Amino acid sequence: MNKKIIAGLAAGLALAAALPAHAQEKTVRIGALYPLSGALASTGAEIKAAIELAVDIINNPHPELKGIPLAAESGLPRLGGARFKVVFGDTQGKPEVGLADAQRMLDQEKVVALTGAYQSAVTKTASRVAEQRGVPFLNGESSSPDLTERGYKWFFRTTPNDETFVENMMQFLDTIKAVPTARIAVVYENTDFGVNTYKAVEKFAKQYKRQIVANIAYGAGSASVTAEVQKLAAAKPDVAIFASYTSDAMLFVRTMRETQYAPPVLLANDAGFIDSRFVQEVGPQVQGVLTRDVWAGDVAAAKAGLKKINEMYKAKTGKELNGNNARSMQGMLVLADAINRAGSTDPEAIRKALAATDLNDDQIAMPWAGVKFDDKGQNTKGAGLILELRGSSYQTVWPEKYRADKSLPTVPFAWK
Amino acid sequence: MIEALTAGLFNGLIYAAVAVGLALIWGITDVINFAHGEFLMLGMYAAYWLYTLGRIDPTLSAPLVAVALAFFGFMVYALVIRRLQRGPAMAIILATFGLGLVLRQLAFIFFSPDYRSLPDTLLSGSVSLAGMSLGRPQVVTGLVALAVVAALFVLVYRTRWGHALQAVAEDRQVAALVGIPPDRVNAQVWMLGSAAVGLAGALLTTFFYVFPSVGTVFGLLAFVAVCMGGFGSLPGACIAGIAIGLIEAMTGYLAAPALKTVSVYILFILVLWYRPRGLFGRW
Numbered sequence: 081m082n083k084k085i086i087a088g089l090a091a092g093l094a095l096a097a098a099l100p101a102h103a104q105e106k107t108v109r110i111g112a113l114y115p116l117s118g119a120l121a122s123t124g125a126e127i128k129a130a131i132e133l134a135v136d137i138i139n140n141p142h143p144e145l146k147g148i149p150l151a152a153e154s155g156l157p158r159l160g161g162a163r164f165k166v167v168f169g170d171t172q173g174k175p176e177v178g179l180a181d182a183q184r185m186l187d188q189e190k191v192v193a194l195t196g197a198y199q200s201a202v203t204k205t206a207s208r209v210a211e212q213r214g215v216p217f218l219n220g221e222s223s224s225p226d227l228t229e230r231g232y233k234w235f236f237r238t239t240p241n242d243e244t245f246v247e248n249m250m251q252f253l254d255t256i257k258a259v260p261t262a263r264i265a266v267v268y269e270n271t272d273f274g275v276n277t278y279k280a281v282e283k284f285a286k287q288y289k290r291q292i293v294a295n296i297a298y299g300a301g302s303a304s305v306t307a308e309v310q311k312l313a314a315a316k317p318d319v320a321i322f323a324s325y326t327s328d329a330m331l332f333v334r335t336m337r338e339t340q341y342a343p344p345v346l347l348a349n350d351a352g353f354i355d356s357r358f359v360q361e362v363g364p365q366v367q368g369v370l371t372r373d374v375w376a377g378d379v380a381a382a383k384a385g386l387k388k389i390n391e392m393y394k395a396k397t398g399k400e401l402n403g404n405n406a407r408s409m410q411g412m413l414v415l416a417d418a419i420n421r422a423g424s425t426d427p428e429a430i431r432k433a434l435a436a437t438d439l440n441d442d443q444i445a446m447p448w449a450g451v452k453f454d455d456k457g458q459n460t461k462g463a464g465l466i467l468e469l470r471g472s473s474y475q476t477v478w479p480e481k482y483r484a485d486k487s488l489p490t491v492p493f494a495w496k
Numbered sequence: 497m498i499e500a501l502t503a504g505l506f507n508g509l510i511y512a513a514v515a516v517g518l519a520l521i522w523g524i525t526d527v528i529n530f531a532h533g534e535f536l537m538l539g540m541y542a543a544y545w546l547y548t549l550g551r552i553d554p555t556l557s558a559p560l561v562a563v564a565l566a567f568f569g570f571m572v573y574a575l576v577i578r579r580l581q582r583g584p585a586m587a588i589i590l591a592t593f594g595l596g597l598v599l600r601q602l603a604f605i606f607f608s609p610d611y612r613s614l615p616d617t618l619l620s621g622s623v624s625l626a627g628m629s630l631g632r633p634q635v636v637t638g639l640v641a642l643a644v645v646a647a648l649f650v651l652v653y654r655t656r657w658g659h660a661l662q663a664v665a666e667d668r669q670v671a672a673l674v675g676i677p678p679d680r681v682n683a684q685v686w687m688l689g690s691a692a693v694g695l696a697g698a699l700l701t702t703f704f705y706v707f708p709s710v711g712t713v714f715g716l717l718a719f720v721a722v723c724m725g726g727f728g729s730l731p732g733a734c735i736a737g738i739a740i741g742l743i744e745a746m747t748g749y750l751a752a753p754a755l756k757t758v759s760v761y762i763l764f765i766l767v768l769w770y771r772p773r774g775l776f777g778r779w
Contacts, residue, residue, distance in 0.1 A: 270754050297754040303511070303713050304741075306503040306634075307748025307756065326611045330705045334613070338631030338703060339503075340622050361613040361705075 108156060108425055110166045110415065111185030113196030113206050114408075115173035120198065123404055124170075127198060127221075129397045130405035131166055133389070134412035138164045145385055147442040149417040156416065158423040164416055167191060171202050178202035182209035192425040193218065195411055198404070200224035207235050216418075216430045220411020221404055225276070228458040234427075236434050236453055238411045240462035245372050246280035248464040249347060250288040252478040253319060259344045259491050265294035265317035267308060267332070269324055277323035277349050293317050300328055309335050312343070319345040326352040333366045337495050344492035346370060347466075359472060368490040369469045375403030376467050376476045378484055379447045389445050410446045414439070447482055499628045500749040501742060506630065506638040508741020510700070512734040513641030514714045515721035516648060517692035523728020524652075524665045524685045527577060527588050531596035533715020535690055537603060539565050539697020540706045544612055547701070553618045555636075558698035562691040569690025573683050596711070603708035612706040619702045633702035640699060644692055645734045651688075652730060661685060665728065720760065724767050726777030736775060739763070 112131055115124040136142075138150045145151035155161040167189045169181035178197050185191045186209070193216040197203045203222040210217035211232045219227065219237045223245070228237055240248075253261040266281050268274030278295065285292050294315035298308050309332065312320060320343035324332060329352030336342065348371040352358055380390045380401065389409075393401045401409070414437060419425065422433035439451040450461040465482065467474035468489050477488040518532045529535070539561050546557040576595060580587045619633040652658040663671040664681045672678055704710070721740055725732025740760050747759040767775065 297752065299754055299757055301713055302756070303717055304507045304744070305753075306507060306631075307500065307745055308753040310500055310503060311748060311753060327705050327707060330611060330613050334703055334705075335631065338620070338622050338633065340629045355611075357610050357612070361611065361615075364615060 106160070107163050107165050108159065108419055109189060109191045110164070110412075111169060111182070111189055111191035111194045111196075112166050112412075113169045113171050113178055113181050113185070113194065113202070114198055115202070116168065116170040118173040120173045123198065124173075126397070126399065126402070126405045127408045128168060130393060130401065130409040131168075131195075131412050133393055133396060134409045134416070135164055135166055136392075137389075137413065138416045144388060148385055148413065148445065149439070149443055150413070150420060156420040158420050159425070164419075166412070169196075171197050171199075171206070173199060173202065175201045175205040179205040179209055182206040186210075186213055186215060191215075192427065193415060193419070193430055195220065195408075195415060198222065198408075200227060203227060207232065210234050215427050216415075216434055218411050218415045218434065220409075220414075221407040225280070228456040232457060234431060236457040236459075238414050238451055238459045238462065239374070239407045240448075240464055241458065242276055243280045243283070244462065245349065245464040246277065247284050247287075248466065248478075249281075249321065249349075249372055250284045250290065252466045253290070253345070253347075254288065255478065255480065256345065256489065256491055260318045261345060262290050263293045263316070263318045264290050265296065265312055265315050265320045265343070266292065267294075267296045267298070267312060267320060267322050267324070269300040269328060270297040271300060273351065274323040277321070281321060290319075298328070300325065302328070302331075305331050305335050306339070308332070309339055309341060312336075313339070313341040317343055319343065319347055322346070322348045322353065324348070324352045326355040326358050329353050329355075329358055330362050333362050333369075337365060340495070342492070342494050346493040348372070354467075354474065359469065359474075363469060363472055365496065367469055367471075367496050368493050370477065370489060370493075371467050371469075371474065372464045373403060373467050373474065374464055375401070375406055375447075376465055376474055376482070379465065379476050379482045380406075382482065382484070383447065385442075386445050386447075406446060410444060410451075413445065414451050447479075497749065498626075500745045502625070502628060503630060503634075504741045504743075504745025505738060506634045506741070507744065508738035509638030509641045509734075510634065510696075510737075511714070511717050511721055511740050512645060512737030513637060513696040513699070514693060515718035515725075515733045515737050516641070516645050516730060517689035517696070518718050519722045519725065519728060519730055519733035520648060520652070520692065521685055521689040522722060523730070524661050525577070525682045526665070528592065529689075530589065530593040531572075531599060532693060532718060533711025533713075534596045534599035534603075535565060535569070535693045535711075536697045536700070536714055536718075537706075537708065537711040538568065538599065539694035540701050540704075540710060541603065541607055542694070543698035543701045544614060544706045547614055547617070554614065554698045554701045555618045558640075558695050561698040562695040565694025565697075566687040566691035568694075569686040569688075570683055572690075573686035577686070578679060578682070600708050600711065607708060609708060614701050614706075617702045631703060633699070637696070637699040637702070641696065641734075644695065645730060648688070648692065649730050717760075720764050724764055724774055726774030729774070729776040732774060732776030 141154045142151045171178040194210050195218045197206050200222040207217040211234050217235050223242045225241045225243045266278050268278050346369050353371045380386050390401050418433040422429040448462045451459050452461050454460050466478035468477045476482040542561045543554040546552045621632045622629045623632045623635050660676045664678045668678045721736040722733045725736035744756040747756050
C-alpha cells in the first residue's frame with residue numbers, strides 16, 4: 081500500500097517536473113555568468129539586479145520606454161510572446177570556474193545563448209566554451225582589446241574596448257583649442273592594465289599626429305613617486321595620461337601638487353581616479369582633472385529613456401546604475417532583440433540576427449551612437465566619455481552633445 | 497640632476513625616520529620587530545583620526561601619537577616579548593610576525609580597506625630651494641627624522657642611561673650583575689623605538705595615503721635600511737636610509753623609475769655579500 085502511494089507520488093512529481101519542459105517552447109533561457117561570490121561579489125550583485133531589470137523590461141509592457149526594442153510588448157513577440165528567462169551562474173571571479181559554469185549552462189540548463197562575465201580573463205575562458213559548442217556569447221562589459229581579436233565566430237561585444245577608449249581620448253584632445261596637445265606623456269603602473277593603456281596610446285598617438293615625449297612606468301604601491309614626477313615635469317608634456325589605481329593616484333596627485341608641477345592637461349584612464357574614495361579624499365585638491373569613463377550621472381539624467389531606467393533600478397535596489405551594470409543591462413537588451421528578430425532559438429539564426437544588429441542611439445540605454453557589430457563581433461558605435469571633476473562629482477565634457485556646461489573643459493589644469 | 501638628488505635625499509631621510517625605531521629595538525634588545533610596519537600604520541591611523549575627528553593637525557598631534565605608540569610599545573613588550581625572551585629566538589620572531597598580521601587584519605576590520613588621505617595640513621605646500629621646488633611635508637619630515645636620529649644618537653652613545661642600554665645589549669647577565677635591570681631597560685627601548693615610529697607615522701600622513709597595509713610599503717624598506725646600515729647601528733640605519741633614497745632617485749633619473757626597487761635590492765645584496773654585518777655593524 082505504502083509503496084503504491086510512494087510510486088504515485090513519484091509519478092506525480094515526475095509529471096510536475098516534466099511540465100516546465102513542456103512549457104519550454106514558451107520560455108527562452110539565457111545563461112548569465114558573473115562573480116556572485118568572492119572579492120567582486122558586490123559588483124556581481126549589482127550586475128545581476130541590472131540584468132533582472134532588463135528581463136522585466138523585456139517581459140512586461142513598458143510603453144513609457146520609447147524606442148527601446150521589446151519594451152512596449154510583453155515577451156518576445158516573434159516567438160509567440162515567449163518569456164525571456166535568465167539563469168545565473170556564479171564564476172566566483174575565477175576563469176576556470178567561469179569555464180566550468182559555461183559548460184554546465186549548456187549541458188544542464190539548456191540555455192540558447194550565454195552572457196557575462198565582467199572580468200576579461202573570465203570572459204575569455206567562458207566564451208571559448210561557447211565558441212567550441214557553436215552557441216552565441218554576448219559580452220556587455222569586458223574591455224580587454226584581445227577578446228575580439230581571437231577570430232571567434234560566436235562572440236559579440238557591445239561595450240567599447242580599451243583601444244576605443246584611448247582613441248576617444250585622442251578625439252577629445254583634438255577638440256581642445258586653448259592649449260597645445262601635441263606632446264603626450266604616459267604615466268602607468270607596470271601591470272596588464274597600465275601597459276595596455278600605454279600600447280594603445282602609442283598606437284593612436286601616431287594616427288592622431290601626436291608625439292609621446294615620456295613613457296613612465298612605475299611599480300604599483302611605491303613609497304615615493306618623486307622620481308616619476310620629476311621625470312614627467314622634465315619632459316614638459318602638453319598632456320599627461322595616467323593609468324593608476326587608487327593609492328598611486330592619490331600619491332601622484334599629492335606629490336605633483338607639493339612640487340607645484342601641473343601638466344596643462346591632466347587626463348586619467350578611469351580606474352583609481354573615479355574611485356569614490358579618490359573623489360572624496362583628494363577630490364578637493366585636484367579639481368579639474370579629466371578622466372575617461374563609460375557612464376556619468378549627468379548623462380543618465382539628460383537622456384530621457386536612461387533616466388527612467390535609472391529610476392526603475394533605483395526603485396529596485398536603492399542605488400543608481402553605474403558604468404558596469406548599465407553596460408550588462410544593455411548587453412542583455414541587445415541579445416533579446418536579436419533572438420526576437422531571429423524568430424527562433426536556433427543558434428545559427430541567433431548568430432545571424434546578432435551580426436545584423438543595427439540600433440541607433442534612441443534604441444539603446446547607453447550614451448553611445450548605437451550598436452552595430454563589425455566582423456570581429458565588436459560594437460563599432462560604442463564610445464567612452466570624458467569627464468571633468470567639478471566639486472564632488474564628475475561632469476561630462478565629451479562627446480560635446482552630452483556637455484551641459486559649455487565652459488568645460490577647464491584647461492590648462494592648475495592646482496587650487 | 498641636483499633636483500633629483502635633493503628629492504632623493506629627503507625621501508631617504510623619511511625612510512631613515514621609519515627605520516631608526518627598528519634599528520634601536522633590534523640593536524639593544526636583539527628582537528627583530530616584524531610588526532614594525534604595522535606600528536607605523538597605527539601611528540598613521542592615530543594621526544588621521546585625530547585630524548578627522550578632533551581637527552588636530554598631524555604636525556601638532558605627532559608628539560601625542562609618539563606618546564601613544566610608546567605606551568603601545570610598552571604593552572607589546574610586557575605582554576608578548578618579555579614572556580618569550582627565555583624561549584627559542586624563533587618564537588619571538590614568529591610572535592612579532594603574528595602580531596603584525598593581527599594588527600593589519602584588525603585595521604581592515606575596524607578602519608575598512610578604504611584608502612584615506614588627509615586634506616591640506618599646516619605643512620602642505622612647497623619649499624623653494626635654489627630654484628627647486630620641494631614638497632614642504634617631505635622636507636619637514638626629513639629634518640625631523642634627522643633631529644630624531646641625532647637625539648637618539650646622543651641618548652644612546654653619550655649619556656649614562658645610554659651606556660646602561662649598551663651594557664644590556666652587550667651582555668644581559670653581566671649588566672644585571674652590576675645593577676642594571678635588563679627588563680626595565682628593554683621596556684624603555686621598546687617605548688623609545690615605538691615612539692620614534694609613531695612620530696614618523698604621524699608626519700607621513702601629511703603627504704602619504706593611509707591604508708591597513710601601508711606598513712608593508714615602508715616596513716620592508718626600513719628592514720633593508722637596518723640590515724644595510726649594520727645591525728643595531730643608529731647612524732648606520734640613517735645613512736643606509738639616505739643611500740636608498742639617493743639610489744632610487746638616481747635610477748629614476750638615469751634609467752627608468754620602474755627600476756627603482758631593482759637597484760635598491762641589488763645594492764642590498766652587494767652590501768650583504770661583501771660586508772655581511774652591514775656598513776656600520778659591530779657584530
